[in-house]
Amino acid sequence: MSDKPHEHKPAPMVDEVSDFEALEIAVRELAIEKGLFSAEDHRRWTEYVHTLGPLPAARLVAKAWLDPEYKKLAVTDGVKASLEVGVDWINSPPTGFGTPSDYCNLRVLEDTPKLKHVVVCTLCSCYPRPILGQSPEWYRTPNYRRRLVRWPRQVLAEFGLQLPPDIEIRVADSNQKTRYMVMPTRPAGTEGWSEEQLAEIVTRDCLIGVAVPKPGVKANAKRPVHPAVHPVHHDH
Amino acid sequence: MNASTKNDTSAENGEHRVDLTPIPLLETIRAHGRVWGDLAAQYGVTNPDPPWKVNLEATCDGLSAEACALPLLERRQEEDELSASLYADVPFPERQLLALAHSMIKRGLVDEGELARRMKQVHERLTSV
Numbered sequence: 001m002s003d004k005p006h007e008h009k010p011a012p013m014v015d016e017v018s019d020f021e022a023l024e025i026a027v028r029e030l031a032i033e034k035g036l037f038s039a040e041d042h043r044r045w046t047e048y049v050h051t052l053g054p055l056p057a058a059r060l061v062a063k064a065w066l067d068p069e070y071k072k073l074a075v076t077d078g079v080k081a082s083l084e085v086g087v088d089w090i091n092s093p094p095t096g097f098g099t100p101s102d103y104c105n106l107r108v109l110e111d112t113p114k115l116k117h118v119v120v121c122t123l124c125s126c127y128p129r130p131i132l133g134q135s136p137e138w139y140r141t142p143n144y145r146r147r148l149v150r151w152p153r154q155v156l157a158e159f160g161l162q163l164p165p166d167i168e169i170r171v172a173d174s175n176q177k178t179r180y181m182v183m184p185t186r187p188a189g190t191e192g193w194s195e196e197q198l199a200e201i202v203t204r205d206c207l208i209g210v211a212v213p214k215p216g217v218k219a220n221a222k223r224p225v226h227p228a229v230h231p232v233h234h235d236h
Numbered sequence: 237m238n239a240s241t242k243n244d245t246s247a248e249n250g251e252h253r254v255d256l257t258p259i260p261l262l263e264t265i266r267a268h269g270r271v272w273g274d275l276a277a278q279y280g281v282t283n284p285d286p287p288w289k290v291n292l293e294a295t296c297d298g299l300s301a302e303a304c305a306l307p308l309l310e311r312r313q314e315e316d317e318l319s320a321s322l323y324a325d326v327p328f329p330e331r332q333l334l335a336l337a338h339s340m341i342k343r344g345l346v347d348e349g350e351l352a353r354r355m356k357q358v359h360e361r362l363t364s365v
Binding site: 012013014015016017018019022023024025026027028029030031034035036037041042045046048049050093095105123124125136140142176212225233 | 264265268269270271272275276278279280281286287288290291292293294295297298299301305306308309312313316320327328330333334336337338340345346352354355356358359362363
């Protein structure tokens with residue numbers, strides 16, 4: 001045991017209450033007082049949101065890369081395959097039957113050397129939250145949502161993913177009932193890797209389809225957020 | 237494109253999903269509220285999201301899932317409109333919060349005055365010691 005005194009430097013924290021923080025609390029408290037939801041409802045939803053992140057989806061992909069039988073299951077029954085990485089689409093959300101925004105039908109889209117999938121929600125920002133966590137800001141923007149379905153190759157290039165013309169790109173449009181995640185192809189240079197090592201390179205962006213896994217790349221690149229030119233049309 | 241130009245263009249097309257008339261309380265917050273990016277930089281905090289973001293997500297879930305006071309799709313469409321107009325200069329997720337408050341006030345789910353009073357109480361409560 002060292003006789004040096006412990007030097008615990010507290011983590012920095014924001015030492016002021018912003019108007020936004022006060023607004024969030026005020027909105028929540030008034031909603032509870034008016035019966036729009038209960039304090040208990042909110043607590044359950046908050047706990048649920050806290051549990052969400054991209055790791056289960058990354059593990060699903062890594063596991064599938066290592067186990068052909070599991071890969072078959074993932075592609076044919078994403079909800080069942082999710083159970084093996086700790087995600088119960090039906091019972092985990094506080095409602096007990098999925099949520100209005102996280103319906104219980106997950107499809108895992110398998111890339112091949114000649115086929116690349118990418119996910120969008122043209123209508124709003126539907127996202128496979130139970131297995132992938134909160135959507136990034138750019139995924140929510142009308143700019144991404146509109147342009148990806150029109151010019152997928154160009155939009156992917158803006159993300160730094162330049163695909164040769166002979167690779168087909170398939171865009172999956174999420175909706176209220178079906179959510180998608182991408183199973184990218186396993187990259188070269190990962191031979192002999194463990195599931196844990198493989199999962200580390202399956203980033204959120206790889207699972208949406210705007211990036212592909214690369215040995216050594218474990219984080220999402222910072223993405224620019226563009227405004228849409230004609231942002232307010234909802235032509236459905 | 238500024239908010240007024242966007243409003244005018246959309247009004248001609250009659251496509252508003254939400255009343256884009258500015259709400260004074262929210263305008264004040266938009267103009268003077270300190271966003272997380274600035275606070276984090278000042279205090280040396282590395283968390284990319286404000287701590288209240290999770291609560292905001294849960295509030296949005298609660299509003300659509302429980303009594304269905306504000307359905308998800310309507311809220312998101314209104315957030316899109318407001319994000320492209322009134323709150324275009326506000327970063328995310330502050331923009332999402334302003335849009336949610338805007339949608340709730342315009343629907344009569346909360347009143348602007350009571351929201352202002354509650355904010356004042358919250359601020360006093362959190363800074364009382």
